[in-house]
Amino acid sequence: MYYEIVGANTRILGSVHVFPPGTSALPSWVVDAFNWADLIEMEHDKAEFGACFLDPHTNELKPWGALFIKLGQAFGSFPLQPGVEAEFANALRASSRPAMTYLESGHSIGALIDAVPFADIAAVGAAMxxxxxxxxxxxxxxxxxxxxxxxxxxxxxxxxxxxxxIPTMRHAFFTARNENWARTIAARGPSEKRQLLVVGAMHLVGSDSLLETLSRCGLDARRVPS
Known part of the structure; x- marks a missing residue:
């Protein structure tokens, strides 16, 4: 799950946000990606996204905000280990390298999920x-x-x-975000420094993946040899 955008000096790493208990070490290709990069960019600031859980007019939890809190609590009930993003954030803090940046704002993903019908939010909750x-x-x-x-x-x-x-949630959580990211990446052009984009591995599979969307924007991505 490690790719390079041809001619852009940019690579994409597919991540897993949490690891199962007993995970001993990061795969070598993940470590190689971290060491290669001058700059690391992740999806979004989780605190900023969390602020979108509340309705600004009533200050009450939105239905989908309650859903994501419930998901976080479920994860917290298991002895899970921090995933790639947390490992990278800790390594950056311990070094003199630049702090991470973000591909999207928390508010932009919140706006996408706001458009998902209540019935579909309820269906996601039932499936969860x-x-x-x-x-x-x-x-x-x-x-x-x-x-x-x-x-x-x-x-x-x-x-x-x-x-x-659930199609509407898939569109908000995967398809639309992949499209937004691809447009952002395409508009930048080649990077002067080696830039690593870290996104969830699920964003790199399927016909609506970030890789396929980049291809439609004229950017070819290929696997980095291991």
């Missing part, structure tokens, strides 16, 4: 509840597929996930 007994096993399967760069397995897991199986 149904998947809860298998959550730890699914996280383990996701990590295993990611570690092996098994694109087919990752695509199947995405299609079965609550966020990927």
């Amino acid at each position: 509840d149904a998947a809860m007994p298998e959550m730890l096993a699914n996280i383990g399967a996701l990590h295993s597929a990611w570690e092996r760069s098994n694109v087919a397995a990752l695509e199947a897991l995405q299609a079965e996930s609550p966020l990927g199986s």
Whole structure:
């Protein structure tokens, strides 16, 4: 899950946000990506996104905000380990390298999810509840597929996930964000410094993936040899 955009001095790393218990080390290709980069850019500031959970008019939780809080609490009930983003953030803080930047604002993703109908938010919640007994096993399967760069397995897991199986939520959470990111990347042109974009591995699979969207913008991405 490690790609380079041809002629742009930019690479893309597919990440996993949390690791299952007992994960011993980052894969070598993830470490290589971190060491290659001069600048690291991640999806968005989680605190800024979290602020969008509240309705600014009533100061009450939006239905989808409650959904994401519930998801975070579910993750917190398992002995999970910090994923790639947390590992990179800690390594950057411990070095003299520039702080990470972000591909999108928390408000931009919040606006996309605001457009998802309430009934579909409820359907995602129901799917999440149904998947809860298998959550730890699914996280383990996701990590295993990611570690092996098994694109087919990752695509199947995405299609079965609550966020990927409801069309309107899939559009908001994956398709539209991939399109926004691709336009941002294409508008920049080649980078003077070596730039690493770190996005969830699920954004790099399927016909609406970031890689396919970049291709439609005239940017070719190819696997970085391991």
